[in-house]
Amino acid sequence: MLPSLSVVQYLLLAGVPRFSVQRLQAALSHCSIDQLLSADETQLQAWQFSPQQISALRQPNQARINLALAWLEQSDCHLIGCFDALYPECLRNIQRPPLLLFVRGNPALLAKPQLAMVGSRHAGLSGLNHAKDFAQQLAQQGLTITSGMALGIDAAAHKGALLARPDATIAVVATGLDRVYPKRHQQLAHEIVQQGAIVSEFWPGTAAKANHFPRRNRIISGLSQAVLVVQAGLPSGSLLTANYAAEQGRDVFAVPGSIDDPLHAGCHHLIQQGAKLVTSPVDIMEELGGFGGQSPLALPAVEQNMQEQDLPYRQLLDNVSYETTSIDELVLSTQQPVDAVLAQLTELEILGVVAVVPGGYVKLRRN
Amino acid sequence: MLPSLSVVQYLLLAGVPRFSVQRLQAALSHCSIDQLLSADETQLQAWQFSPQQISALRQPNQARINLALAWLEQSDCHLIGCFDALYPECLRNIQRPPLLLFVRGNPALLAKPQLAMVGSRHAGLSGLNHAKDFAQQLAQQGLTITSGMALGIDAAAHKGALLARPDATIAVVATGLDRVYPKRHQQLAHEIVQQGAIVSEFWPGTAAKANHFPRRNRIISGLSQAVLVVQAGLPSGSLLTANYAAEQGRDVFAVPGSIDDPLHAGCHHLIQQGAKLVTSPVDIMEELGGFGGQSPLALPAVEQNMQEQDLPYRQLLDNVSYETTSIDELVLSTQQPVDAVLAQLTELEILGVVAVVPGGYVKLRRN
Numbered sequence: 001m002l003p004s005l006s007v008v009q010y011l012l013l014a015g016v017p018r019f020s021v022q023r024l025q026a027a028l029s030h031c032s033i034d035q036l037l038s039a040d041e042t043q044l045q046a047w048q049f050s051p052q053q054i055s056a057l058r059q060p061n062q063a064r065i066n067l068a069l070a071w072l073e074q075s076d077c078h079l080i081g082c083f084d085a086l087y088p089e090c091l092r093n094i095q096r097p098p099l100l101l102f103v104r105g106n107p108a109l110l111a112k113p114q115l116a117m118v119g120s121r122h123a124g125l126s127g128l129n130h131a132k133d134f135a136q137q138l139a140q141q142g143l144t145i146t147s148g149m150a151l152g153i154d155a156a157a158h159k160g161a162l163l164a165r166p167d168a169t170i171a172v173v174a175t176g177l178d179r180v181y182p183k184r185h186q187q188l189a190h191e192i193v194q195q196g197a198i199v200s201e202f203w204p205g206t207a208a209k210a211n212h213f214p215r216r217n218r219i220i221s222g223l224s225q226a227v228l229v230v231q232a233g234l235p236s237g238s239l240l241t242a243n244y245a246a247e248q249g250r251d252v253f254a255v256p257g258s259i260d261d262p263l264h265a266g267c268h269h270l271i272q273q274g275a276k277l278v279t280s281p282v283d284i285m286e287e288l289g290g291f292g293g294q295s296p297l298a299l300p301a302v303e304q305n306m307q308e309q310d311l312p313y314r315q316l317l318d319n320v321s322y323e324t325t326s327i328d329e330l331v332l333s334t335q336q337p338v339d340a341v342l343a344q345l346t347e348l349e350i351l352g353v354v355a356v357v358p359g360g361y362v363k364l365r366r367n
Numbered sequence: 368m369l370p371s372l373s374v375v376q377y378l379l380l381a382g383v384p385r386f387s388v389q390r391l392q393a394a395l396s397h398c399s400i401d402q403l404l405s406a407d408e409t410q411l412q413a414w415q416f417s418p419q420q421i422s423a424l425r426q427p428n429q430a431r432i433n434l435a436l437a438w439l440e441q442s443d444c445h446l447i448g449c450f451d452a453l454y455p456e457c458l459r460n461i462q463r464p465p466l467l468l469f470v471r472g473n474p475a476l477l478a479k480p481q482l483a484m485v486g487s488r489h490a491g492l493s494g495l496n497h498a499k500d501f502a503q504q505l506a507q508q509g510l511t512i513t514s515g516m517a518l519g520i521d522a523a524a525h526k527g528a529l530l531a532r533p534d535a536t537i538a539v540v541a542t543g544l545d546r547v548y549p550k551r552h553q554q555l556a557h558e559i560v561q562q563g564a565i566v567s568e569f570w571p572g573t574a575a576k577a578n579h580f581p582r583r584n585r586i587i588s589g590l591s592q593a594v595l596v597v598q599a600g601l602p603s604g605s606l607l608t609a610n611y612a613a614e615q616g617r618d619v620f621a622v623p624g625s626i627d628d629p630l631h632a633g634c635h636h637l638i639q640q641g642a643k644l645v646t647s648p649v650d651i652m653e654e655l656g657g658f659g660g661q662s663p664l665a666l667p668a669v670e671q672n673m674q675e676q677d678l679p680y681r682q683l684l685d686n687v688s689y690e691t692t693s694i695d696e697l698v699l700s701t702q703q704p705v706d707a708v709l710a711q712l713t714e715l716e717i718l719g720v721v722a723v724v725p726g727g728y729v730k731l732r733r734n
Contacts, residue, residue: 122685125700126625256623256635258493259646260689268623268646277638279626318489322627324691326726333492359693359726363627 002083003028007072010081010100011065012037014203016056021082021097064203068102071178071204076193078103086110094222094248098201101219104177105197109170112144115284116224116245118217118238119153119231120263126322127231127263128156130255134228135160137281139168143288146170146224148216149185149198153230153238158192167195172220174212176204199223217241218248225288226251228278232266239266242275251287253278311353313344317363320348326360369450370395374439377448377467378432379404381570383423388449388464431570438469438545438571443560445470453477461589461615465568468586471544472564476537479511482651483591483612485584485605486520486598487630493689494598494630495523497622501595502527504648506535510655513537513591515583516552516565520597520605525559534562539587541579543571566590584608585615592655593618595645599633606633609642618654620645678720680711684730687715693727 005013013024027036027047037057039047044054071077080086080101088110091097103110115138117131135145135157145161147154149171161169171192175181177200180189192198201219202212217240221227227245229252232238242252252275257264271277278284311317319325319333330341345361348354354361372380380391394403394414404424406414411421438444447453447468455477458464470477482505484498502512502524512528514521516538528536538559542548544567547556559565568586569579584607588594594612596619599605609619619642624631638644645651678684686692686700697712698705712728715721721728 122681124685124688126627130626255626256631256638256644257625258689259497259622259624260493264623265646268644271623271638271644272650277623277635277644279632279635283639314489318491318630321491322625324688324693324696324726326691326693328726329691359691359695 003033005033005081005083007069007079007081008065009033009037010079011068012057012060014099015060015064016053018050019053019099021092021099024082024099064205067178067204071102071176076104077177078107080107080110088223090225091219091222094218094244096218097222098219100201102177102200102202102204103197104199105193106167106195107197109144109167109197110199110223113142113288114144114146114170114224115288116146116220116227116241116250117153117157118147118220118227118229118241119157120233120236120238120266121150121152121154122233122263123152123156123231124261124263126257127153127255131156131230132160132163134230134255134281134284135169136163138284139164141281141285144168144170146172146220148213148220149173149181149188149192151182151184153232155185155188157230158188162191162196165195166191169196170223171196171198172216172223173198173200174202174216175208176200176202176206178204179207181208213237214240218244221245221248221250224250226253226284228253228255228284229267229270229275230255231257231263232270233262234265234269236266239270242270246274251276253284253287255279311348311351313348316341316344317348317353320345320354320361320363322363324359324362329360370400372400372448372450374436374446374448375432376400376404377446378435379424379427381466382427382431383420385417386420386466388459388466391449391466431572434545434571435469438543443471444544445474447474447477455590457592458586458589461585461611463585464589465586467568469544469567469569469571470564471566472560473534473562474564476511476534476564477566477590480509480655481511481513481537481591482655483513483587483594483608483617484520484524485514485587485594485596485608486524487600487603487605487633488517488519488521489600489630490519490523490598491628491630493624494520494622498523498597499527499530501597501622501648501651502536503530505651506531508648508652511535511537513539513587515580515587516540516548516556516559518549518551520599522552522555524597525555529558529563532562533558536563537590538563538565539583539590540565540567541569541583542575543567543569543573545571546574548575580604581607585611588612588615588617591617593620593651595620595622595651596634596637596642597622598624598630599637600629601632601636603633606637609637613641618643620651620654622646678715678718680715683708683711684715684720687712687721687728687730689730691726691729696727 041054082099086107131153139145139161145157147157158169180186221241221244227242229238229242245252254267254270254275256277316334319330331338354363408421449466453474498520506512506528512524514524525536547553588608588611594609596605596609612619621634621637621642623644683701686697697708721730
């Protein structure tokens with residue numbers, strides 16, 4: 001049976017530096033929350049509180065508390081304390097769970113099975129597409145996609161999830177929820193909170209600070225069953241999230257890519273350390289045990305590749321890459337005359353295997 | 368102490384169907400080789416020889432033996448029997464080692480530490496480059512590169528090894544050594560036998576047959592300490608080689624790539640089954656225990672990527688891919704005017720980070 005605390009009580013306790021959920025639980029096994037909050041200095045010293053903690057508890061930052069209470073007055077703004085029913089069990093079991101979460105949007109979403117998706121802020125086009133596609137397909141399977149609302153992979157994951165369902169995504173951020181960081185994600189934040197949720201352990205009024213991001217990352221993995229790293233260089237904040245996930249006993253998945261591309265070096269490093277290589281959402285659904293029987297997801301890769309082998313103009317097709325390939329290159333690499341190359345490309349385009357893009361042709365992706 | 372057999376004795380035994388090295392060893396623990404070869408039908412029946420085996424032993428295919436003996440008369444043409452000192456110990460320990468090997472070139476090479484490199488016959492340009500680069504760098508480290516002389520990855524691996532040292536590569540083939548398959552590898556075969564070796568368990572005169580390739584593959588892995596699969600689709604002969612390698616207790620390495628490219632599906636499948644993901648020759652040298660101290664190979668990825676982060680025009684650079692990226696695309700993706708994009712590209716080109724190619728620019732590879 002967990003203790004029941006009021007919003008103000010949580011805010012008072014959250015102001016106490018380095019005061020963990022475990023410590024709070026231990027304290028409340030000896031006294032009531034009222035006794036704790038009204039204890040005098042001598043009593044608190046006897047309970048091993050440090051001078052900083054005693055000062056924070058006896059002279060609380062009332063301005064900050066008032067700001068939080070004012071923020072909480074708004075519609076869709078919530079505080080979830082560590083003993084509240086809506087506080088997710090899986091988060092409570094990590095090493096340093098947050099004492100409380102501020103939530104904008106739908107707090108019930110925190111209890112849903114979540115997959116964290118993280119990756120580079122500088123992701124390339126293919127990484128962004130993968131993030132969007134994985135998020136969309138996994139959200140269609142019932143997973144909630146949790147990420148950090150950063151530029152790049154994070155944003156693509158949120159957007160992909162929103163394509164599947166308006167309530168399919170949670171953003172965990174490193175600032176107070178009275179602001180949006182980065183600023184250009186105002187619209188994304190607006191869309192997420194409609195039926196999803198934005199979550200932070202930081203007080204309203206808190207600006208982005210470098211040391212907040214690792215703290216944010218532990219919550220992203222802590223809320224989730226597993227973490228998928230889509231595209232990440234070395235070093236990378238995404239690897240920190242993956243490390244938290246591993247420490248927290250979560251599965252870590254990583255999407256591989258070209259060994260020539262530094263943006264995949266982080267994913268490859270993770271796979272070498274034991275993360276599971278995934279090539280499609282099916283891999284993840286299989287690992288997580290699926291969500292109710294037959295998966296409507298894409299065909300397994302084997303079947304698709306056998307189809308690919310039946311395509312005409314194999315030699316030409318092998319030379320069209322997934323990024324722009326110019327006609328000049330294709331003439332060079334196939335050693336065929338330009339009109340033959342163009343005729344074959346046109347047929348392949350009709351078959352939906354390649355597409356015209358500025359500067360040449362690209363091979364189209366499998367799904 | 369292994370028995371000592373003559374070339375003709377090996378050829379006589381090699382004509383006996385399904386007569387394994389283990390069976391030969393068992394027979395020779397009861398009688399001499401001369402007793403075995405001159406035994407009458409009743410005796411052979413008593414020794415559990417089948418009618419087909421008795422017939423092959425008592426009426427040997429003399430034409431085939433004569434052809435083999437004539438072939439062996441040529442310079443650089445050798446027969447290595449399973450009990451010969453030059454027959455590699457690691458091959459003798461596989462489940463069904465070949466009773467003999469025909470070798471063209473340097474038979475002493477078979478005793479050297481070998482890495483098998485295999486992959487798709489339809490490999491793309493990046494796969495061919497990886498095969499060549501890995502083979503060259505690993506050959507420089509002292510490894511002998513063993514492959515199947517097929518089109519695509521196999522050929523690129525042999526060629527890369529030859530760039531390092533003329534004695535750095537062994538081809539194991541699925542035909543008799545009096546012919547070259549595929550025909551267009553005449554020149555490659557010629558270069559390999561100068562100081563390397565071409566190996567086959569098939570009699571001179573044997574043409575390429577589909578069921579010979581899996582038999583060839585078990586020798587490729589059997590000769591090697593480990594197998595590296597560079598680029599392979601699904602299904603793929605390279606996966607058979609990798610399976611033999613795993614059965615034979617060899618390490619299996621695989622190079623990852625884009626999940627959108629079916630040519631990497633086989634590698635990804637292998638990694639999911641437990642193969643080790645490798646991004647550089649250094650990964651392989653580390654797993655195989657190195658070859659004498661400090662490696663002169665490329666810098667580890669972390670250091671290189673940190674340098675990459677210091678480069679100017681990060682936003683532009685992130686949009687230049689490792690395959691041709693057109694100026695149009697870069698103007699679109701960076702939302703910058705074309706003259707600004709061109710000015711930045713010129714600076715990046717001077718820094719050696721990008722290069723001009725037909726149809727646009729490419730990012731240059733790490734090493």
